[in-house]
Amino acid sequence: MAKKKKEPKRITRKLLNKYRLVILNEDTFEERISFKLTRLNVFVIVTIGSIFLVGFTTVLIAFTPLREYIPGYSSTALDKKANDLVTTADSLRTVLTINQQYYSAIKQVLEGNVETVEFDIDSALQAQKVNPEQVNLQPSEEDIKLREEVSKEDKYSLFEKEKESAGFSFFPPVKGSVTSSYNLKEKHYAIDVAVEKNTPVKAAAAGTVIFAEWTSETGHVILLKHANDLITVYKHNASLSKEQGEQVKEGEVIAIAGSTGSLTTGPHLHFEIWRDGFPMDPQKFIDFN
The missing domain is CATH 2.70.70.10 (Glucose Permease (Domain IIA))
Known part of the structure; x- marks a missing residue:
């Protein structure tokens, strides 16, 4: 039991034991530089140096252009160029679509093609079949006003009204x-x-x-x-x-x-x-x- 209690003291003593680091001239053995160190001092210096080295490397990578040379990191300029290229490509795609629509319309106009609409005449005739007894032949007030307005209009005024209703004139x-x-x-x-x-x-x-x-x-x-x-x-x-x-x-x-x-x-x-x-x-x- 007494030996076990002495172990911590031995470790502490070893950490605090002083050593002398001497740098000599190889030819004359003249002492140039000497340091007094303990094992604890060496451990602290190495730890602080390692922390500083890791921190400096992190700052160097995160805040300098050197990070562009590390796999996984991309350049801000390259990202901007890539975004510009994507935007340009989208714009060109839109312009191309619009031009294709224009060319299609021009081709259709030059060739005189018009889309045909299917018309079922039998269904139209069936829809027109009504019972005359159920039809009110008395004109409404709106009908009377419309007839009076039409009877007073000549060809020119009708022509102008059609242009106005269409929303454009030529x-x-x-x-x-x-x-x-x-x-x-x-x-x-x-x-x-x-x-x-x-x-x-x-x-x-x-x-x-x-x-x-x-x-x-x-x-x-x-x-x-x-x-x-x-x-x-x-x-x-x-x-x-x-x-x-x-x-x-x-x-x-x-x-x-x-x-x-x-x-x-x-x-x-x-x-x-x-x-x-x-x-x-x-x-x-x-x-x-």
């Missing part, structure tokens, strides 16, 4: 005689207006030129995109005054009328109006006379 691109009217059954989605050669063709509304090229069938063609998803088409021109991407104002000259292309019989303007991919009758919105 400037006549040319003035002349309509030689061929809009006809869905014959797939003639435009009107042909006879004009003298070299007559200026004007923009029906303010917009952007989305197509201005030559085609073998319709000659010089120019397409304008307007507000409300409207597209106007001008075909068989002798020459074009605007290029794709240009902005035009209402009434601004965009082409010179002519008789170019294989599908023409004389100087005239082939004029179309499209909205959301479907053709519209230009004479309902423009007076060409």
Whole structure:
């Protein structure tokens, strides 16, 4: 038991025993530097040095560019560039989608294609079958007012009302005689207006030129995109005054009328109006006379 009690004293004594560290000149054995140390001093110095070394290394990695050379760490500049590239890619994807929609609409307009709608005539006729005894033939006050209003309106006022209800109006691109009217059954989605050669063709509304090229069938063609998803088409021109991407104002000259292309019989303007991919009758919105 007495020996066990002496063990802590022996350990303490060993830790506190003083040692002398001497640095000598190898040739002359002259003492240069000497230190008095104990084992406890060495342990404390080594511990403090290790803590300092770990802390310095951590700070060096965390707050200096050296961390970029360590696997697992990424550069802030590289992260920023990567984010910019992702944003640019998303923007390009959006622009590409919009351009594809434009090209699809332009192709549809140039080819004159219109989506057909299935119509069940038997169901329509069956729905129209009603019992005459159940129908009230007495006009309401609203009907009487509407009839009076219609009876007082002439062709011009009706024309203006239709434009107002549609939410837009057009400037006549040319003035002349309509030689061929809009006809869905014959797939003639435009009107042909006879004009003298070299007559200026004007923009029906303010917009952007989305197509201005030559085609073998319709000659010089120019397409304008307007507000409300409207597209106007001008075909068989002798020459074009605007290029794709240009902005035009209402009434601004965009082409010179002519008789170019294989599908023409004389100087005239082939004029179309499209909205959301479907053709519209230009004479309902423009007076060409």
